[in-house]
Amino acid sequence: MTTAPAETAAQEIDKLLSLHPKGFDLSLDRIRALLDKLDNPQDRLPPVIHIAGTNGKGSASAFCRAILEAAGLRVHVHTSPHLVRWHERYRMAGQDGEPGALVDDAVLADAVRRVAEANGGATITVFEILTAVTFVLFSEHPADVAIIEVGLGGRFDATNVIAKPAVSLIMPISLDHQAYLGDRVELIAAEKAGIMKRGCAVVIGHQEEDAARETLVAIAERQGCPTTIFGQDFFAHEEHGRLVYQDEFGLVDLPLPRLVGRHQYANAGAAIRAVKAAGFLVDNDAIEKGLTGVKWAGRMQRLTEGHLLDPLPKGSELWLDGGHNPGAGQVIAEAFATLEERNPRPLYLVVGMLSTKDPIGYFSAFKGLAKSVFTVAIANSDAALDPLVLADDAIDAGLTAEPVSDIVDALDRIGGLAGGEIAPRVLIGGSLYLVGEALELNGTLPD
Structure with a gap:
């Protein structure tokens, strides 16, 4: 068991919280202006797996990371919110065969200071500043892939300045944040679909609501995105205590994922398909190792x-x-x-x-x-x-x-x-x- 140490990064972020709002003010203008002052680090990232959705984003991020690391790749991961420490939002790729780890406090504190200095006190939300910190950190430290989770919505989320993601993954959509995203599931789906970029690969995870799936598919088609859809182009389900995954490459018999709950079968399937759609060649051994070794704090x-x-x-x-x-x-x-x-x-x-x-x-x-x-x-x-x-x-x-x-x-x-x-x-x-x-x-x- 551990206790949180005194952290310089937390002190730097507390200063920002005293100056800027902590909540959301959905727009890309402020984050773009700030990133321009920082020489646009979002344009110098490794291939990006960009993940949106109402539920399952964190699980999908965890599955993608576990599979990619099991394949020997260096993986950055951005998630939000954190549970205890701000550092949880930034998992930095390991080097020389080591797994990734939460960002070092001194490294995070330095990045926060530099981003805040570049912002110069201009009106902005803390989430936007911390998103800019993501891009600075991930552009300055080598990795083979970056997994970036949307904070809220998609279209106007601060993470949505990535011009050409390797894949946009849309996880299950349901009603949430209606004040920001709309009061019908198709409106929310349209906001989440805002992370799709013209001609870039899209993976649509399991959707309980037909209206959500239909909205996502229609927008992907308009954007000319190569699209794969859960339940149509790929499948994942439990059979005899095993996870059966199938896509155009064939059927694979896998162990059940370590994360608890039947919903994790579809989440794991979406992550497997996203990793493949992003162009990463992962074999069945890496997928199996990822499913059985995955960890995700605070979710079952x-x-x-x-x-x-x-x-x-x-x-x-x-x-x-x-x-x-x-x-x-x-x-x-x-x-x-x-x-x-x-x-x-x-x-x-x-x-x-x-x-x-x-x-x-x-x-x-x-x-x-x-x-x-x-x-x-x-x-x-x-x-x-x-x-x-x-x-x-x-x-x-x-x-x-x-x-x-x-x-x-x-x-x-x-x-x-x-x-x-x-x-x-x-x-x-x-x-x-x-x-x-x-x-x-x-x-x-x-x-």
């Missing part, structure tokens, strides 16, 4: 050590997942239903959510599955829902719910309730920020 992550397990009965399962919209709630609930089939035990939820989310939509997926919900505030967030309001939302969704003071209080109560039962299964979720808080409390920081 089971804690097996740490302080948060102390209040729970011996043998309890403690899980984390930062999914926070109805689509995520559905796949998380399905994952726990599968666990329940294999090993029945009472499920308790500890949930905190931001006020921009749809709590009832999220909670509804757990009706008949979760025994009880304990709602909590999210530390250091002015945008979090009041636990009282959140508990009412859970009750409206058909669950038993109670507001409590914090994560530790919730686990203490679950430990007391479960004392005479089968050791419980507990999910802490509803927000990546809450999951980050849990990891920090537990002393198990992402690496």
